[in-house]
Amino acid sequence: MTVAPQFAYRGNELYAEDTPLARLAQEFGTPLYVYSRQALREAWQAYQHAAEGRNVLICYGMKANSNLGILNEFKNLGAGFDIVSGGELARVLAIGGDPGKIVFSGVGKQASEIQAALQAGVKCFNVESEAELQRLSQVAQAAGRVAAVSLRVNPDVDAQTHPYISTGLKQNKFGIAIEIAPRVYQQATALPGIEVVGVDCHIGSQITETGPYLDALDKLLILIATLADQGIHIKHLDLGGGLGIRYSDETPLPPKTLLDQVFQRLNAQGLGHLQLVLEPGRSLVGNAGVLLTRVEYLKHGEARNFAIVDAAMNDLLRPTLYDAWHGVEPVLRRDGDGNTAQTYDVVGPICESGDWLARDRRLALRQGDLLAIMSAGAYGFVMSSQYNTRPRAAEIMVDGARSHVLRPRETVASLYAGESILPW
Numbered sequence: 001m002t003v004a005p006q007f008a009y010r011g012n013e014l015y016a017e018d019t020p021l022a023r024l025a026q027e028f029g030t031p032l033y034v035y036s037r038q039a040l041r042e043a044w045q046a047y048q049h050a051a052e053g054r055n056v057l058i059c060y061g062m063k064a065n066s067n068l069g070i071l072n073e074f075k076n077l078g079a080g081f082d083i084v085s086g087g088e089l090a091r092v093l094a095i096g097g098d099p100g101k102i103v104f105s106g107v108g109k110q111a112s113e114i115q116a117a118l119q120a121g122v123k124c125f126n127v128e129s130e131a132e133l134q135r136l137s138q139v140a141q142a143a144g145r146v147a148a149v150s151l152r153v154n155p156d157v158d159a160q161t162h163p164y165i166s167t168g169l170k171q172n173k174f175g176i177a178i179e180i181a182p183r184v185y186q187q188a189t190a191l192p193g194i195e196v197v198g199v200d201c202h203i204g205s206q207i208t209e210t211g212p213y214l215d216a217l218d219k220l221l222i223l224i225a226t227l228a229d230q231g232i233h234i235k236h237l238d239l240g241g242g243l244g245i246r247y248s249d250e251t252p253l254p255p256k257t258l259l260d261q262v263f264q265r266l267n268a269q270g271l272g273h274l275q276l277v278l279e280p281g282r283s284l285v286g287n288a289g290v291l292l293t294r295v296e297y298l299k300h301g302e303a304r305n306f307a308i309v310d311a312a313m314n315d316l317l318r319p320t321l322y323d324a325w326h327g328v329e330p331v332l333r334r335d336g337d338g339n340t341a342q343t344y345d346v347v348g349p350i351c352e353s354g355d356w357l358a359r360d361r362r363l364a365l366r367q368g369d370l371l372a373i374m375s376a377g378a379y380g381f382v383m384s385s386q387y388n389t390r391p392r393a394a395e396i397m398v399d400g401a402r403s404h405v406l407r408p409r410e411t412v413a414s415l416y417a418g419e420s421i422l423p424w
């Protein structure tokens, strides 16, 4: 059993939907990112089901996977987008996404990025500091435009997740401390070129409990009431992204469970009219992708056994960056061929001891075998690099028995194209 139904064994062979992964590896080479269109749709449907009959806008947190082919699927399903850079804005515009459904988050928005977003007509800027608010006002005024604004409030709640991906604590760089938010909102209403439209927070990622969300919501509801007393009436509440997925044995929180509880609280406060914005990333794409890799060498030692594969930390950074656990499945199971399982560290060819993808896995392996690194659809390719002059992997989308190259493998020559040597 794998964690995603679209990546399942038929006999001893692992498929993506109706497509054998071994065939894709043969056709496109490895390392290779493979996404399932059906898995994207099912993840989306869980949000749609939760939103039914409610005023909810789902803005895909596209930092999780920003390939145009993925964005286009979500656009067609009706998604808006949560962006964090001018680059991400350009991607959404490139696929004809509706700027009126874009929220712009991020602590370090540059003036040029703000200008581009104003020009495009984004729905809202999620402002993360007083200094940013000042800059936004200046840039909007100069452009003769009005910037719709939510303050991203830091509610100081513990998201009970990995410290590196927790964002809603006082010590994190994100957002404006909730204690000073009423004053900053007052300031915002007085600034030219600014229109206050919402309240925003995002407390962290890979969250599997409702508790942290509801703790944050309770604090935001007090803030919204305080703002109303000040004569500031917002139109939308953005609770960010953060819903977790199953990597191994986690029990993910269904979007409906969360939204039922959120709307119960909103209705109880007479705030059922507010639009709810969500910015899910990982939960829409994480289990819709795998990273295919081939075993180059097996190295059996006294202390450890290593399966040296052709994917590396430059392709999938999460294990070494967060100590993250990803499932590793053989693409062809070798049941009963006499090759017994041993415990391996699955490592890449990069010159770093931190270059590992999985540790202590029982696998029956031979040189040349294919492995699928599971749950790699989110924060996989997007966090990849070209370290050691390794071309970045190709990305493929599977739709039933069909497959399409969303991004070809980079060539070595393209990695140094544009570099130059001193002419003297």
Ligand SMILES: Cc1ncc(COP(=O)(O)O)c(C=O)c1O
Binding pocket: 061, 064, 082, 105, 106, 167, 202, 204, 205, 206, 240, 241, 242, 243, 279, 280, 281, 282, 283
């Ligand atoms: C502001 C903001 N919104 C949305 C997301 C998406 O989060 P996730 O992938 O956990 O759903 C992130 C990343 O954590 C974020 O920083």
Ligand SMILES: N[C@@H](CCCC[NH3+])C(=O)O
Binding pocket: 063, 165, 205, 318, 322, 378, 379
């Ligand atoms: N990149 C992280 C999550 C950070 C989310 C971005 N705010 C991960 O791979 O889990």
